Amino acid sequence: MANVEATVYNGAGNAIDLQLTEDGVALPDHSLLTRAVLELDGFESLDSDVNPEYFDLTQTDKLSILLGSAGIREGRYWATLTVYSLEQPDGLVWQPDIKLKVV
Numbered sequence: 001m002a003n004v005e006a007t008v009y010n011g012a013g014n015a016i017d018l019q020l021t022e023d024g025v026a027l028p029d030h031s032l033l034t035r036a037v038l039e040l041d042g043f044e045s046l047d048s049d050v051n052p053e054y055f056d057l058t059q060t061d062k063l064s065i066l067l068g069s070a071g072i073r074e075g076r077y078w079a080t081l082t083v084y085s086l087e088q089p090d091g092l093v094w095q096p097d098i099k100l101k102v103v
Contacts, residue, residue: 008102012068019062020083020094029060035084036063037091040077040100046070072102 006016020027036048036055046067048055056064063083079098082091 003096003099005099005101008067008070008072008100010068010072010074010102013066014068015056016065016067016098017062018065018081018094026061030063031058031060032085032087033057033063033083034086035091036065037082037084038065038067038098039080039082040072041079044072067100067102072100074102076101 004018008014008016020030034057036057038046038054040046046054048057051070054066054070056066077100079100081094081098083094084091
Protein backbone atom coordinates (compact mmCIF):
# COMPACT_ATOMS: atom_id res chain seq x y z
CA MET A 1 0.00 0.00 0.00
CA ALA A 2 1.45 3.38 -1.00
CA ASN A 3 2.00 6.12 1.56
CA VAL A 4 -0.10 9.25 1.49
CA GLU A 5 1.87 12.45 0.87
CA ALA A 6 0.58 15.90 1.81
CA THR A 7 1.89 19.44 2.15
CA VAL A 8 0.98 21.68 5.07
CA TYR A 9 1.22 25.40 4.38
CA ASN A 10 1.81 27.25 7.65
CA GLY A 11 -0.69 30.07 8.07
CA ALA A 12 -2.99 28.78 5.32
CA GLY A 13 -6.32 26.97 5.47
CA ASN A 14 -5.53 24.15 3.06
CA ALA A 15 -7.07 20.83 4.08
CA ILE A 16 -5.68 17.34 3.87
CA ASP A 17 -8.73 15.33 2.80
CA LEU A 18 -8.62 11.61 3.52
CA GLN A 19 -11.13 9.04 2.41
CA LEU A 20 -10.63 6.25 4.91
CA THR A 21 -11.13 2.68 3.74
CA GLU A 22 -11.56 -0.70 5.34
CA ASP A 23 -10.49 -3.71 3.29
CA GLY A 24 -10.31 -1.46 0.22
CA VAL A 25 -13.87 -0.14 0.63
CA ALA A 26 -14.51 3.49 1.64
CA LEU A 27 -16.09 3.96 5.04
CA PRO A 28 -19.80 4.64 4.47
CA ASP A 29 -19.95 7.62 6.84
CA HIS A 30 -16.87 9.40 8.14
CA SER A 31 -19.07 11.53 10.43
CA LEU A 32 -19.33 8.50 12.73
CA LEU A 33 -15.76 9.22 13.85
CA THR A 34 -15.66 10.62 17.37
CA ARG A 35 -11.97 11.50 17.64
CA ALA A 36 -8.79 11.67 15.57
CA VAL A 37 -5.18 11.81 16.76
CA LEU A 38 -2.28 12.61 14.44
CA GLU A 39 1.15 11.75 15.80
CA LEU A 40 4.15 13.35 14.08
CA ASP A 41 7.36 11.30 14.12
CA GLY A 42 6.32 9.92 17.49
CA PHE A 43 7.01 13.14 19.40
CA GLU A 44 4.15 15.57 18.75
CA SER A 45 0.51 14.65 18.94
CA LEU A 46 -2.45 16.62 17.61
CA ASP A 47 -5.76 15.48 19.10
CA SER A 48 -9.24 16.49 17.94
CA ASP A 49 -10.40 16.39 21.58
CA VAL A 50 -7.82 19.05 22.49
CA ASN A 51 -7.76 21.08 19.24
CA PRO A 52 -10.96 20.39 17.30
CA GLU A 53 -10.13 23.20 14.86
CA TYR A 54 -7.50 20.95 13.23
CA PHE A 55 -9.97 18.20 12.31
CA ASP A 56 -13.34 18.20 10.56
CA LEU A 57 -15.16 15.12 11.81
CA THR A 58 -18.55 16.20 10.46
CA GLN A 59 -18.21 15.23 6.80
CA THR A 60 -19.70 11.96 5.63
CA ASP A 61 -17.34 11.28 2.71
CA LYS A 62 -13.92 12.21 4.14
CA LEU A 63 -11.88 13.26 7.14
CA SER A 64 -10.37 16.73 6.70
CA ILE A 65 -7.24 17.71 8.60
CA LEU A 66 -6.42 21.44 8.76
CA LEU A 67 -2.93 22.00 10.10
CA GLY A 68 -1.98 25.43 8.71
CA SER A 69 -2.61 27.09 12.08
CA ALA A 70 -1.09 24.29 14.20
CA GLY A 71 2.33 25.93 14.38
CA ILE A 72 4.26 22.87 13.19
CA ARG A 73 7.92 23.60 12.45
CA GLU A 74 8.90 23.51 8.79
CA GLY A 75 10.28 20.14 7.78
CA ARG A 76 9.30 16.64 6.77
CA TYR A 77 7.45 14.27 9.08
CA TRP A 78 5.95 10.82 9.14
CA ALA A 79 2.48 11.05 10.65
CA THR A 80 0.38 8.25 12.08
CA LEU A 81 -3.39 8.74 12.25
CA THR A 82 -5.51 6.98 14.86
CA VAL A 83 -9.28 7.28 14.51
CA TYR A 84 -11.95 6.55 17.10
CA SER A 85 -15.66 5.78 16.90
CA LEU A 86 -18.36 4.32 19.10
CA GLU A 87 -17.53 0.92 17.59
CA GLN A 88 -13.78 1.43 18.14
CA PRO A 89 -13.44 3.37 21.42
CA ASP A 90 -9.79 2.29 21.81
CA GLY A 91 -8.96 3.60 18.35
CA LEU A 92 -7.71 2.11 15.12
CA VAL A 93 -4.39 3.08 13.57
CA TRP A 94 -5.10 3.98 9.96
CA GLN A 95 -2.66 2.71 7.39
CA PRO A 96 -0.73 3.86 5.44
CA ASP A 97 1.24 6.50 7.31
CA ILE A 98 1.11 10.05 6.02
CA LYS A 99 4.27 11.74 4.77
CA LEU A 100 3.94 15.44 5.63
CA LYS A 101 5.94 18.31 4.24
CA VAL A 102 5.47 21.51 6.25
CA VAL A 103 6.40 24.79 4.54
